[in-house]
Amino acid sequence: MLHRCLEKGILMVTVSLAQMDVQHGDVEANRRKALKFIEEAGRRRSDVLVLPELWTTGYALDMLPKLAEPLNGETVSMLKEKAAQHNMYIIGSMAELKEGKIFNTVPLVGPEGLVGAYSKIHLFKLLKEHLYFTPGRKLGVFDVKFGRIGVAVCYDLRFPEVFRVMALKGVTTVFVVAAFPNRLNHWRSMLYSRAVENQFFMVAANRIGSYGDNRFFGHSMVIDPDGEILVEAGETEILLTCELALGKVKQARSRLFHAEQRKPEIYDAFLQGKQAGD
Template sequence: MKLNISCLQMDITFGDPQANFETANRMIMDACLSGSDIIVLPELWTTGYDLQNLPQLANIQEAISFLQDSAVKNDIHIIGGSVANQNGQDIYNSMPILAKDGQLIHTYSKLHLFKLMDEHLYLKDGHDTGLFSLEDRTFAGVICYDIRFPEWIRRHVLEGAEVLFVSAEWPLKRLDHWRALLIARAIENQCYIVACNRSGSDPNNQFAGHSMIIDPWGQVIAEAGLGEQILQAEIDLDQVQQVRKTIPIFLDRKPDFY
């Protein structure tokens, strides 16, 4: 099964949801002209890391409505990056997953909060996995800092995930870590990695861009640069099982020892 994937490497406008909806709409329309099956957005794409103002800016329903309309209008599945999701007094960093018929099929809230960017001061951690199904295949979504926890990624793969979608706002000063971690996660889990980072900067950070699509051998199929762009590539899900049969690491695991 082949899928055409587009990562929308947005330059997010800090604290301005309306500007970011306009950017996302433009990039979605451009990606759809190239026949995308799945579109992936970056982390906190409606607000950026304007954490102090999230109580006023958080509106996941507005984002979901926008993504539902985009999915139906363009006949595409959407991995909705992440948006601020307020539930009572708590705010989560949540990834909505939309099928092409507009159905909200899953929402994953970031498990690992990144203290170096003060997430723990403003956000609550989630308590659910990122597993979901599209086209009768199993996928998973995680958010940024999650990729530093291989045991969390492995859990999703053991439960059937063939593609791991990553949405991020990863800083430029740790670009080498971004590339190395994503390639390692692909190799050790024998799955596709589709990672959508943001470009540009906010008052505190310069971001790395370099969205990546990596195959189950760890080969980089496509990689963006620093600036705003749409990264596109075709993936073949049948390759996942081919790689897993060639080097059967899941059969050779010794879970009694770890």
């Protein structure tokens, strides 16, 4: 639960990551499983529970026209009820139906209700996401009880610009929901890099199981602003819980905030085919 370390006065946030298999296209079964994780996270007095990408449906892409829901539908209503009951935030992506289009959307649900939503910007063509989903147009940055957070989905990790902008906007913790297949070394190295280069916490929940030839390997983890892996799961279903000392972000950035050393005028000039000062 949200508290301050008495010795140092540092704000501590308890996060739980639900590393779960997802039943292909079976929304009811996936809701029941998620509820078990939510209840256990509540017993652990978690401030945040993170569910994986497309946790209600999995990659049942051809079924999405029937399975996608609006954000005022049954799934978000369930999350609202449980978030209020356990005084926690719940983060995880689902297929959202909005104005006749389908988005891969993360509703951020808290004790106060629906705080906001982020729709995945970068769609992964190798899993044919671009054929079924409409990409989002806004970054996922939100203010919650314990500060400013960022939200990203899986393939977003390969676009460091997203995370640099979040750092510049004052984000201290980024929550990543994922169905990341096959390449554990990529997963771990990108999470590590995003944490270290931006000096914030990376809290990442990845699913397990399989879809076609793709194997989702789990290894959900939490990495601090100095690049230390605080906790990492294996490849089985588990609820991973960890405390974040948010003061670490300020400590790291007070020594040297890398984002402030950028030279955007040089980068922009080079992209335009000239050097700054020409």
